Amino acid sequence: MHPFFTILLKELLIFFRSTGLVLMVIYFFTAEVYVAGDGVEVEAKNISIAIVDKSAGGISKKIISSLHAPEFQTPKFYTSQKELSDAIYDRDIMIGLIFDEDFEKNYYKHLNPQINILVDSTTASQSLMALGYLQNIVMDFNKMQLPITMKIHKLFNQNATTSYFMSLSELLSVITLLTVILTAVVFVKEKENGTWDIMLLMPVNPKIIILAKSFSQIIIVMIGTFLSVGIVLFKGFNIPLNGSLLNFFILTFFYVWTTAGLGLFIAAVSKTVTQIAQLSIVIMMPIIFLSGAWTPIYAMHPILQTLSIFSPLRYYIEGSESIFFRGSGFIDLLPYFGGVILLGIVLYWYGFRKIGKLF
Amino acid sequence: MRLRVIKAYFVKELIDLYRSKLIFMPYLVPLLIVVLFGYGIKMQVTGVRVLILDNDHSKISRTLISKFEHSKYFNTTVENITEEEGLEKIKKASKDMIVIIPSSFEKNILKGTQSEIGVFVDASFPSRSSTMTNYVQGVIYNLAQDYHIKSSQMIQLNNRNLFNQSLRDEEMIVPGLIGLVLLVSPAILTALLISKEKEKGTIFNFYSSSVTGAEFLIAKLSAIFTLTSLNIFILFFVVIFLFDLPFRGNFFLYWISSELYILVALGFGLLVSIVVSSQIVAIVVTLMLTILPGFLYSGMLMPISSMNNEAYIIAHLYPVMYYNHIIYDTFLVGQGFDSSLNILYLSLLAGYALLFFFVGLFFLKKEI
Known part of the structure; x- marks a missing residue:
C-alpha cells in the first residue's frame, strides 16, 4: 500500500479506538447543532409582561386583550407601581404597562391619553422589538388610516425562522472548532511522545505524512458534516435548500482542508496540548469575529473589512448561506472557492516548512 | 491538610505554567474574547x-x-x-x-x-x-x-427604558461576556491539569505518595485560582474604560461573586478532567459544556423570563444564570446587597462550588 494510505488508515484507527472522542464528535455534530438551533431565539417572543391598571375601564381591557402569544406571555396583574417595579428589578418581568386613573377620561376628552411603560432594557435588542409590538397594537387601536401600506417580502426565509440561521451557523462553527483542534492534536501528540522525529526519519516524503495525517481528520469531519446536514438540518429543522448540495459539500471539503492547515500551523508553533488549547482560542476568535457571522462585513470598520479577507470562515459562511438560502449557482460561488483554496495553500506551505523537516 | 504539601504543589504548578510560556494566556484569552465580541456582536443594524x-x-x-x-x-x-x-x-x-x-x-x-x-x-x-x-x-x-392630521385622541406610549437607557449593544453584551470568559478560561486550564498527568503517567506519583485527595485538589486548584482571580480586576477596568459601561452596583458584590464563580468554573473543569482520561477529550468536553450554555443560558441574547418551559428549567440548573443576574445587577441595575435575590443567588454559587469540589473529590480515587 502507498504510504499515504497506510498513515491515513493508522490515524483513522486511532480515532475510532478512542470511544470518548468518537462520542464527543458525534455529540457536537448532532445534539450541539440541534440545541443551538432550537434554543436560541433572537426574535422577541414569549415576553413576560405585567400590568397595573388603575383606570378600570373598557379601553385598557381592550388593549390588554391584544397582548397574547406568541409575542407575549399571559400578563400578570399588580395593584401598585411599587410591586411592578420590584418585579422588573428582580428581572422577573421585562415590560410593565401602567394605566393611570384618568387614562380613560383623557381618552374620551381627547386630552392626549398616554400609557406609561417600564422596560427592562438590559437585552436592548429585544426591548426594542417588544416596544415595536406595543406600538403596533396601539396603532391598530387608534385605527390610524395610513394612505400608504407596505408589502414586505422576506426572501429566502419567509417567516424569518431563527432556527435555520442558528443551526447552520452553529454547524459551521462546530466544523471550524473540531477541525482545528483535532488536526493540531494529531501532530502535537506525536511531538509530545517524541514519535514525530521517527516519522520524519522514515524514508517517506514528509509532505505525504503531513497530508495523510491531516486528511484522516478531514475525513472524520466530513462524515460528521454529512450526519449533521442529513439528520439535524434536514430532518430536524426542515431547512430549505435552494442551491446544490454537491456544491455545499465541495465547498465544505476545501474549507475543512484550509482549516486543517490552520491546525497544522498551530501544531507547528506549539509543543504541548495545553498550548494548543490556548492558541486555538486566540487564533479562532478573530477568525470567527472577522467572518461576518456576528456583524456583516460591510458594517465593519474599513481596516477590519480589509483584515476579514484573511478569514477563511468568511468565504465559507457567505458561500454556504448563498447555497442554502439564496440558491446561488456554481459560477457565483467561484470567489468563495478561490478565497478558501488560496488561504489553504499558504497555510500548508508554512506547515510543510516549519514542521516537515528535521533539521 | 498539610500546608507544606499544598505549597509545594502550588509552586510547582506555577513554575510549570511559567515554563510552558502560558503564564500570560489566562489573561490574554479572556481579554481577547471580551474585546473582540464586545465590539463584534452588533444587534443594532446600521448601514x-x-x-x-x-x-x-x-x-x-x-x-x-x-x-x-x-x-x-x-x-x-x-x-x-x-x-x-x-x-x-x-x-x-x-x-x-x-x-x-x-x-x-x-x-x-x-x-x-x-x-x-x-x-x-x-x-x-x-x-x-x-x-x-x-x-x-x-x-x-x-x-x-x-400627510395625516394628528388627533389628540390618539393613545401615546410613554416608555422609560430602565437599566440601559440608550439601548446600547455594549451594555447588553459586555457584562455577559465577563460571565462567559470567567467560566471558559479557568475551566479549560483546570480540565487539562489532571488529564495531563493521567496521559503522561505522572499521576502515579500522586497515587503512590502520602498526599491526600483533598490536598492534591486544593493545591492544584489554588495555583489557577490565584492566576485567574486577577482577571476580575483587569476585566473590570477594560470594560469600564474601553466600553464606557456604567457601574451602578456594589463593587464588593461584583468581586466576591466573581471569585465564587471562578471557583465554580474550576470545580467544573476539575470534574471533567477527573472523569476523562485524555487531554484532547478534556478540552473538547469543556469547550462543549461551557461555551454554548454560557451563551444560551446567560440571558445575554434573550431574557431568562421569556424562555419556554424546558429551557427555563435547564437555565436554572446551570450556574451561569445566577452569576449573570448578579453581574448585570452590579453594572446596570445597582441593587447590590439590598436585593434578597442577589444574596440567594450568591449562596447558590457557593453551593455549586462546594458541590463540584466534593463530587470531584469523591471520584478522584487512588487506583493502582
Missing part, C-alpha cells in the same frame, strides 16, 4: 444597503428617498433598473433590501386612496431582516404622518 427603485419620480417619492438618505441606518442608492435586476443583486449579496415605489404613488396619496410600497428583504439573517423592516416601517410612518 443597511438599500436600493430604491423609483417608478414615480414625483415630489413625494423624492421626499421619501431623502428620508432614507438622511437616516443613519441606511446606505441608500437609487437606480433605474427593473425589479428582476434588483432581486438579482440581493441574490449576489450585494444589496440587503429593495424598496419599490409604485408609479402614480403621489397621485394616490393626494387622492387619499391606498398605495402600496413593495419591500424585498434578504432574510438569510433573520433577526437583522426583522430589524430592517422595522426601520423601513418607521420611515414610512414618518412620511405618512406628514
Whole structure:
C-alpha cells in the first residue's frame, strides 16, 4: 500500500479506538447543532409582561386583550407601581404597562391619553422589538388610516425562522472548532511522545505524512458534516435548500482542508496540548469575529473589512448561506472557492516548512 | 491538610505554567474574547444597503428617498433598473433590501386612496431582516404622518427604558461576556491539569505518595485560582474604560461573586478532567459544556423570563444564570446587597462550588 494510505488508515484507527472522542464528535455534530438551533431565539417572543391598571375601564381591557402569544406571555396583574417595579428589578418581568386613573377620561376628552411603560432594557435588542409590538397594537387601536401600506417580502426565509440561521451557523462553527483542534492534536501528540522525529526519519516524503495525517481528520469531519446536514438540518429543522448540495459539500471539503492547515500551523508553533488549547482560542476568535457571522462585513470598520479577507470562515459562511438560502449557482460561488483554496495553500506551505523537516 | 504539601504543589504548578510560556494566556484569552465580541456582536443594524427603485419620480417619492438618505441606518442608492435586476443583486449579496415605489404613488396619496410600497428583504439573517423592516416601517410612518392630521385622541406610549437607557449593544453584551470568559478560561486550564498527568503517567506519583485527595485538589486548584482571580480586576477596568459601561452596583458584590464563580468554573473543569482520561477529550468536553450554555443560558441574547418551559428549567440548573443576574445587577441595575435575590443567588454559587469540589473529590480515587 502507498504510504499515504497506510498513515491515513493508522490515524483513522486511532480515532475510532478512542470511544470518548468518537462520542464527543458525534455529540457536537448532532445534539450541539440541534440545541443551538432550537434554543436560541433572537426574535422577541414569549415576553413576560405585567400590568397595573388603575383606570378600570373598557379601553385598557381592550388593549390588554391584544397582548397574547406568541409575542407575549399571559400578563400578570399588580395593584401598585411599587410591586411592578420590584418585579422588573428582580428581572422577573421585562415590560410593565401602567394605566393611570384618568387614562380613560383623557381618552374620551381627547386630552392626549398616554400609557406609561417600564422596560427592562438590559437585552436592548429585544426591548426594542417588544416596544415595536406595543406600538403596533396601539396603532391598530387608534385605527390610524395610513394612505400608504407596505408589502414586505422576506426572501429566502419567509417567516424569518431563527432556527435555520442558528443551526447552520452553529454547524459551521462546530466544523471550524473540531477541525482545528483535532488536526493540531494529531501532530502535537506525536511531538509530545517524541514519535514525530521517527516519522520524519522514515524514508517517506514528509509532505505525504503531513497530508495523510491531516486528511484522516478531514475525513472524520466530513462524515460528521454529512450526519449533521442529513439528520439535524434536514430532518430536524426542515431547512430549505435552494442551491446544490454537491456544491455545499465541495465547498465544505476545501474549507475543512484550509482549516486543517490552520491546525497544522498551530501544531507547528506549539509543543504541548495545553498550548494548543490556548492558541486555538486566540487564533479562532478573530477568525470567527472577522467572518461576518456576528456583524456583516460591510458594517465593519474599513481596516477590519480589509483584515476579514484573511478569514477563511468568511468565504465559507457567505458561500454556504448563498447555497442554502439564496440558491446561488456554481459560477457565483467561484470567489468563495478561490478565497478558501488560496488561504489553504499558504497555510500548508508554512506547515510543510516549519514542521516537515528535521533539521 | 498539610500546608507544606499544598505549597509545594502550588509552586510547582506555577513554575510549570511559567515554563510552558502560558503564564500570560489566562489573561490574554479572556481579554481577547471580551474585546473582540464586545465590539463584534452588533444587534443594532446600521448601514443597511438599500436600493430604491423609483417608478414615480414625483415630489413625494423624492421626499421619501431623502428620508432614507438622511437616516443613519441606511446606505441608500437609487437606480433605474427593473425589479428582476434588483432581486438579482440581493441574490449576489450585494444589496440587503429593495424598496419599490409604485408609479402614480403621489397621485394616490393626494387622492387619499391606498398605495402600496413593495419591500424585498434578504432574510438569510433573520433577526437583522426583522430589524430592517422595522426601520423601513418607521420611515414610512414618518412620511405618512406628514400627510395625516394628528388627533389628540390618539393613545401615546410613554416608555422609560430602565437599566440601559440608550439601548446600547455594549451594555447588553459586555457584562455577559465577563460571565462567559470567567467560566471558559479557568475551566479549560483546570480540565487539562489532571488529564495531563493521567496521559503522561505522572499521576502515579500522586497515587503512590502520602498526599491526600483533598490536598492534591486544593493545591492544584489554588495555583489557577490565584492566576485567574486577577482577571476580575483587569476585566473590570477594560470594560469600564474601553466600553464606557456604567457601574451602578456594589463593587464588593461584583468581586466576591466573581471569585465564587471562578471557583465554580474550576470545580467544573476539575470534574471533567477527573472523569476523562485524555487531554484532547478534556478540552473538547469543556469547550462543549461551557461555551454554548454560557451563551444560551446567560440571558445575554434573550431574557431568562421569556424562555419556554424546558429551557427555563435547564437555565436554572446551570450556574451561569445566577452569576449573570448578579453581574448585570452590579453594572446596570445597582441593587447590590439590598436585593434578597442577589444574596440567594450568591449562596447558590457557593453551593455549586462546594458541590463540584466534593463530587470531584469523591471520584478522584487512588487506583493502582
